[in-house]
Amino acid sequence: MKAERSSILGIIPARFNSTRLKGKPLMKIGDKTMIQHVYENCANVLDHLLVATDDQRIFNEVKGFNGNAIMTNKAHISGTDRCLEAIHLWEKNQNKTFSFVFNIQGDEPFVHEDHLHQLISCFEDNKTEIATLAIRVSDLKELKEGKVYLVKDNTNFAMYFSRFPIPFNRDMPKEDWIKHTDYYQHIGLYGFKRNVLEKCGLLQVSNLENTEKLEQLRWMENGMKIKVGITNQPSFGVDTLEDLGNARKKYASILN
Incomplete structure (x- = not known):
C-alpha cells in the first residue's frame, strides 16, 4: 500500500515542560515560533497536519497561525503515545480515517x-x-x-x-x-x-x-x-539554549 498524501496524518507532538529546554515550542526563531517553523515546513508536503500538545499556550499559538491543534493527556511518556491518542481524537473530530501516521519532531525547525x-x-x-x-x-x-x-x-x-x-x-x-x-x-x-x-x-x-x-x-x-x-x-534538533542560538543564526543566514 502506497502512502498517498490524502491518506497520511502528520502529527507534531509538542510538550511545554521539556526536560532540557522548557517552553521551547514557543521560543522565537526570527519572526516565528519554533512550532510554527516546523508546521509550515511540513505543510508544504502533507495535506493533513496536526499539533498534539498538552499545553493551552501551545494550542493557542498553533490556532493563532491557522494551524490544526488538539489537546492531549499530560501523562504521556513518549511522542508515540501522544500520537496514538491524537489520531483517535482527530479521526473522530474529522469523521475521517487515515492509513498512515507520521510522527514529526516539534523541535526540528528546519525539517x-x-x-x-x-x-x-x-x-x-x-x-x-x-x-x-x-x-x-x-x-x-x-x-x-x-x-x-x-x-x-x-x-x-x-x-x-x-x-x-x-x-x-x-x-x-x-x-x-x-x-x-x-x-x-x-x-x-x-x-x-x-x-x-x-x-x-x-x-x-x-x-x-x-x-x-x-x-x-x-x-x-x-x-x-x-x-x-x-x-x-x-536534521537540526533544538535541545539547549546553545542549539537555539545556532538555530537563530541559521535562520538569519537563510533570510539573507
Whole structure:
C-alpha cells in the first residue's frame, strides 16, 4: 500500500515542560515560533497536519497561525503515545480515517521537504511497517557517543540502533572508520502504518529499549520491520539554549 498524501496524518507532538529546554515550542526563531517553523515546513508536503500538545499556550499559538491543534493527556511518556491518542481524537473530530501516521519532531525547525518525501517513499515497499530516516556520516567529528546511529541490511531495513557509533571496527583505528565503512546517523522522524501504530501502543518497555533508552528497539524486539530512508539533508534538533542560538543564526543566514 502506497502512502498517498490524502491518506497520511502528520502529527507534531509538542510538550511545554521539556526536560532540557522548557517552553521551547514557543521560543522565537526570527519572526516565528519554533512550532510554527516546523508546521509550515511540513505543510508544504502533507495535506493533513496536526499539533498534539498538552499545553493551552501551545494550542493557542498553533490556532493563532491557522494551524490544526488538539489537546492531549499530560501523562504521556513518549511522542508515540501522544500520537496514538491524537489520531483517535482527530479521526473522530474529522469523521475521517487515515492509513498512515507520521510522527514529526516539534523541535526540528528546519525539517526538510526531502525528509517527508523519503518517509513517503519507504512505504512503496509493502513489507514496510514503520519508516524512519538516516543520513550518512561524512565527517569523523560527527561520529561521537550520545548521538543515535543505526545499521541496516541490503534492503534498507534497520538491523539495530545505538547511542554508540556502530558498527564497531575492531581492526582499525577510529580515525579511519568512515574511510572504509558507511556510518549512518539516525534522524528521528517516523512513519507508521495505522494498524502498526496501534500495535506499538500495546507493547511493554523492552530490555534493549531500557538499555539504550531508544523506543524503536521495543518495536524491533517485537518483530516489527523499520524501513530506513536515506536523506542528504541534515536534521537540526533544538535541545539547549546553545542549539537555539545556532538555530537563530541559521535562520538569519537563510533570510539573507
